[in-house]
Amino acid sequence: MVYRCSEAIRSAITQYNAQATLINHPTITWKEIVEYSFLDELDLLHNSHLNISECDWAKLTHLEATHKYLKLCCTEEEIIHLNIKVC
Incomplete structure (x- = not known):
């Protein structure tokens, strides 16, 4: 890292x-x-x-979409772990 x-x-x-x-x-x-x-x-x-508030990554809609995507990724990973525990 x-x-x-x-x-x-x-x-x-x-x-x-x-x-x-x-x-x-x-x-x-x-x-x-x-x-x-x-x-x-x-x-x-x-x-x-550079006005960073005008950058795409600083827009609220992009931030919210990123958060939802990351939660979805975590959810998929959690489902894998739970399937292992259920067995």
Whole structure:
């Protein structure tokens, strides 16, 4: 899990740096990220002009659909476990 997270962070840094160079914005390094002790010290998102409330994943209908889907997945798994216990 830690490996996947670090790979995701490295990928985000690469993508961020690619965009930052296009707009003459300072880039960041893996070492700088590792040295941050708190997420609020990370200014990466402070310079973003993206309004996350407009993203699809932030919409209430998508959130509700995701919750229902995850409950359905858990229900199917629970049925499997109960069938085993019944036997």
